[in-house]
Amino acid sequence: MHRLRWLCPVLLALLLIPAAGxxxxxxxxxxxxxxxxxxxxxxxxxxxxxxRLLVVDPATLEVAVVSGLPVLEPPVPGDTxxxxxxxxxxxxxxxxxxxxxxxxxxxxxxxxLTFDLCPSSRPLDRSLFIDLEPDSRPLPVxxxxxxxxxxxxxxxxxxxxxxxxxxxxxxTWVNHSENHFYxxxxxLDKNFLLMPDTDLEAEVFTVEQRLLDRGELPSVFxxxxxLVSSPELVDRVxxxxxxxxxxxxxxxxxxxxxxxxxVLTHANGNEPEGLEVLERWDRRHRPDLATGAWHWLGLSxxxxxxxxxx
Numbered sequence: 001m002h003r004l005r006w007l008c009p010v011l012l013a014l015l016l017i018p019a020a021g022x023x024x025x026x027x028x029x030x031x032x033x034x035x036x037x038x039x040x041x042x043x044x045x046x047x048x049x050x051x052r053l054l055v056v057d058p059a060t061l062e063v064a065v066v067s068g069l070p071v072l073e074p075p076v077p078g079d080t081x082x083x084x085x086x087x088x089x090x091x092x093x094x095x096x097x098x099x100x101x102x103x104x105x106x107x108x109x110x111x112x113l114t115f116d117l118c119p120s121s122r123p124l125d126r127s128l129f130i131d132l133e134p135d136s137r138p139l140p141v142x143x144x145x146x147x148x149x150x151x152x153x154x155x156x157x158x159x160x161x162x163x164x165x166x167x168x169x170x171x172t173w174v175n176h177s178e179n180h181f182y183x184x185x186x187x188l189d190k191n192f193l194l195m196p197d198t199d200l201e202a203e204v205f206t207v208e209q210r211l212l213d214r215g216e217l218p219s220v221f222x223x224x225x226x227l228v229s230s231p232e233l234v235d236r237v238x239x240x241x242x243x244x245x246x247x248x249x250x251x252x253x254x255x256x257x258x259x260x261x262x263v264l265t266h267a268n269g270n271e272p273e274g275l276e277v278l279e280r281w282d283r284r285h286r287p288d289l290a291t292g293a294w295h296w297l298g299l300s301x302x303x304x305x306x307x308x309x310x
Contacts, residue, residue: 026046029043030043042055054212056220059081061219065212065217093231100243103261107301110295111259111261112142114144114265115143116266119180120268122268133163139168140298141172174221181198182226194233219299223244227264249263249264265277
């Protein structure tokens, strides 16, 4: 209860919003087992018509929901995209800031474009997506969604889905925690997800269920709020089957975009300076984007793109 004394009235109201999936899904939990087709199950739950599994293809990172309860075999580590990225993230587990994947080694020139959607009273920066969308193919974006942003921005979320359905966006949904707790003035080692009494599983699972309730598929990526974590917290996220996603180019901090970068901006109305940097970069490189000399990279571009040693 100690948090409630400092939470603003708006956030207090948000905490009263029912958790996603509570009415039609039970027993949501982490599992780890291989299906006969080689896919890895990492979540299980029960719905009214039977059990479900959330599974990932270790080679492609594509996620799917499987009905029923097939026999699961113990996972065996192998040389897969999933295992290589998990190993790279594990190497970047130290310190308090920016754990996880920062750089990839792409097969062609490009970078991964990520947008954090932390809780915010401001609307989505829709014009940015419209400006960035190319004419020839969907724009690949990694959207780091917090549950409280989803709960209060249903119109913006539907707009993003509409852009995806129209073939203008290629979205990978990244978990950014349910509440994105933050208290100004607290030291980093006691802030964000490192606040005492934080329930990590609830922070992770509720976002996943919000996405599933909309018919969306959560990816196996997770971004720590504020990019703040600890080695122990990284290990716990990895144990939940997720890959921590850091950044090598937080644009509002004047970090440069380079080949293989994981670019970070906020599209929740709270970081206009980062969006201005991105728009200027995009205008300068529009000819390269048009000819394919430079690409914004998507989920499939992690295949064969194991990050370099840190």
